[in-house]
Amino acid sequence: MGAVVTFSYQSHSPIAEHEASESSFSDRVAQLLDRTDYRLATTAAERDAIFRLRYDAYRREETISPHASRKFTDPHDLSENAFLFGVYIDDQLASSMRIHVGSKEHQDLPSLEVFPDVLQGELDAGKIIVDSTRFVTEEHLSRLHRGLPYVTLRLCWMAVEHFRADHFLAAIRTEHQGFYRRTFQHHVICEPRPYPLLSKPISLMTVHYPTVADRVHRRYPFFRSTLFERRMLFDRHGAMSNSLQPDAGSLAAADPALC
Numbered sequence: 226m227g228a229v230v231t232f233s234y235q236s237h238s239p240i241a242e243h244e245a246s247e248s249s250f251s252d253r254v255a256q257l258l259d260r261t262d263y264r265l266a267t268t269a270a271e272r273d274a275i276f277r278l279r280y281d282a283y284r285r286e287e288t289i290s291p292h293a294s295r296k297f298t299d300p301h302d303l304s305e306n307a308f309l310f311g312v313y314i315d316d317q318l319a320s321s322m323r324i325h326v327g328s329k330e331h332q333d334l335p336s337l338e339v340f341p342d343v344l345q346g347e348l349d350a351g352k353i354i355v356d357s358t359r360f361v362t363e364e365h366l367s368r369l370h371r372g373l374p375y376v377t378l379r380l381c382w383m384a385v386e387h388f389r390a391d392h393f394l395a396a397i398r399t400e401h402q403g404f405y406r407r408t409f410q411h412h413v414i415c416e417p418r419p420y421p422l423l424s425k426p427i428s429l430m431t432v433h434y435p436t437v438a439d440r441v442h443r444r445y446p447f448f449r450s451t452l453f454e455r456r457m458l459f460d461r462h463g464a465m466s467n468s469l470q471p472d473a474g475s476l477a478a479a480d481p482a483l484c
Contacts, residue, residue, distance in 0.1 A: 250372070251445060253371075255446075257314070257370055257373070257376055261313065263311075263313075264310065264312075265308060265309070265310055265458065276297055276298045277295060278361055278363060279298070279359060282361035282364075289422060297422075299421070301323070301333065306325055306331040307325050308323070308325075309321070312373075312376060314366060319362065319366040319370070320360070320363065320366075320373055321359065321361050322377050322381065323357070323360075324381060325356040326388050328348065328353050328354070329348055329349060334354060335356060336396045337356075339418055339429075340396075340418070340429050353388055353391050353392075355385045355393050355394065357378070357393070360378070375448075378408070379447070379448055379450070382409075382434075382448050382450075383455050383458060384455075384459060386438075387455040387459045391433065392433070393431060394431050395429075396427050396428075397428060397430065398426070398427060409432050409441060412430060414431050
């Protein structure tokens, strides 16, 4: 009887390699989160640091004109329904995000000013809208930490879950649409329009959180959060936070159809 020869091999399936790569990336972002602190900017010093970071980021991309103050702010920073966050890595300001939570009672949204024909009807119908704007990063830290955009946008994802929003808006330039499609499955609801204070036009995208949450969490588990974490970030506005919480009936009746 001849010898039995056993062949063995290691699979190099493209699908397996892709899944391993995504898992490795998620692990790196999770490790970055361990070094990250989300801080709601409440003091003048914290806000000024964010406004300077904004100015540097927008000047770097030549979307605003030079200004002697070297700070970039607008009236929406003072809105009652605005959350201005600094994202700190190892105690260094690495990025910032401004989040407005809009409803029938709280209609001060930056994107409403530019896209009223798209958004006014949604607010009047009682929809809750998370409007994410003024997303900026510190140049050196963004190159050092490739997961910084995900860590920063996690704030918006938590806000959408916390306030049970119908829309997670992204008012962005055309060249950034691909990132939002891949990450959150956003889609365009309005093509680029002129945007106040910026030299480049801005498009509007949205996604319905309940429709995509499970898929996003499976692909990027670091977007998950606890109720305690969300309350620590978003319940500091007290009465405003409570007024934006829909009751069980309105949540069940929420229409996943997008405008």
